[in-house]
Amino acid sequence: MIYQRTIASIAEVTGIGIHSGKKVKLRLVPADADFGIVFQRVDLDHKPLIPAKADNVGATENNTMIGSGVDAVHTVEHLISALYGLGIDNVKIEIDGPEVPIMDGSSISFIFLLKEIGIRNLNKSKNFMIIKEPVLVEHDGKWAKIEPAKNLSIKSTIVFAHPAIKVQAKEFVFNCESYVNEISRARTFGFMKDVVYLKRRGLAKGASLDNAIALDDFKVLNDQGLRFKDEFVRHKILDTIGDIALLGHEIAGKVTTYKSGHHVHNLLCRKILENPQCYEICNASEISPAQERSFQLPSDVLVPV
Numbered sequence: 001m002i003y004q005r006t007i008a009s010i011a012e013v014t015g016i017g018i019h020s021g022k023k024v025k026l027r028l029v030p031a032d033a034d035f036g037i038v039f040q041r042v043d044l045d046h047k048p049l050i051p052a053k054a055d056n057v058g059a060t061e062n063n064t065m066i067g068s069g070v071d072a073v074h075t076v077e078h079l080i081s082a083l084y085g086l087g088i089d090n091v092k093i094e095i096d097g098p099e100v101p102i103m104d105g106s107s108i109s110f111i112f113l114l115k116e117i118g119i120r121n122l123n124k125s126k127n128f129m130i131i132k133e134p135v136l137v138e139h140d141g142k143w144a145k146i147e148p149a150k151n152l153s154i155k156s157t158i159v160f161a162h163p164a165i166k167v168q169a170k171e172f173v174f175n176c177e178s179y180v181n182e183i184s185r186a187r188t189f190g191f192m193k194d195v196v197y198l199k200r201r202g203l204a205k206g207a208s209l210d211n212a213i214a215l216d217d218f219k220v221l222n223d224q225g226l227r228f229k230d231e232f233v234r235h236k237i238l239d240t241i242g243d244i245a246l247l248g249h250e251i252a253g254k255v256t257t258y259k260s261g262h263h264v265h266n267l268l269c270r271k272i273l274e275n276p277q278c279y280e281i282c283n284a285s286e287i288s289p290a291q292e293r294s295f296q297l298p299s300d301v302l303v304p305v
């Protein structure tokens with residue numbers, strides 16, 4: 001039996017938003033079973049609760065924003081990806097600003113934090129979304145699909161007319177340990193030629209070489225270079241996991257993406273939710289031992305009840 005998880009104690013982290021450039025504090029608070037992942041904007045008078053759900057995504061330009069109007073949180077994808085990566089189902093995320101801190105541009109800082117405070121099983125079965133029929137979405141030459149499969153896997157292809165990227169493809173079969181080792185350290189990236197345009201649109205105000213891979217027309221500008229030869233497509237997989245985790249369940253399905261971004265990922269989630277014949281929600285007693293294994297954690301992370 002595999003149980004729903006929350007964090008073992010309260011954790012706090014401070015950083016800046018990559019788009020807003022604003023300093024923000026996150027406070028992660030343990031939550032009960034079936035609470036889900038819910039943000040709370042504690043800087044606003046009415047302290048709105050904003051569920052991290054695919055049907056609550058409000059904007060997808062260069063980041064995934066949940067909520068609407070001022071009751072919103074931007075750039076949730078790397079934190080949500082880290083929580084899914086460690087199989088954490090329930091946590092309240094108090095935030096005193098409009099955007100999740102970018103940390104180093106990957107999800108590894110959140111992984112370190114979550115592992116340090118520990119993870120606790122709750123006394124209720126995890127829920128799984130088992131994909132039964134293929135779902136495909138396309139937009140502007142970009143596409144994503146999901147098909148039935150025993151476990152979650154993601155095959156991403158990215159195409160950039162840049163000598164440091166070109167075409168990169170990678171298939172990743174999800175399990176918690178591989179997520180930490182192969183995906184969580186991959187950073188977001190951006191092109192210097194886009195900076196003026198992005199800043200004019202109020203984006204990338206906090207971007208720097210400390211929180212993103214930066215590229216000029218020819219090469220990577222960061223002194224230390226890349227963390228993986230194919231770090232770009234690994235980050236695409238990190239983002240994809242963060243975006244489809246907003247379905248709100250552990251997912252058993254094979255995801256394939258081509259030139260996709262947050263918008264296409266959200267279209268895929270919404271189309272799945274709009275077509276209930278395409279999936280089934282099961283609890284842990286109905287899944288196979290192999291499916292269960294993909295959510296096993298290293299023993300040092302789990303805190304006994």
Ligand SMILES: [Zn+2]
Nearest residue numbers: 077078188239
């Ligand atoms: Zn990203």
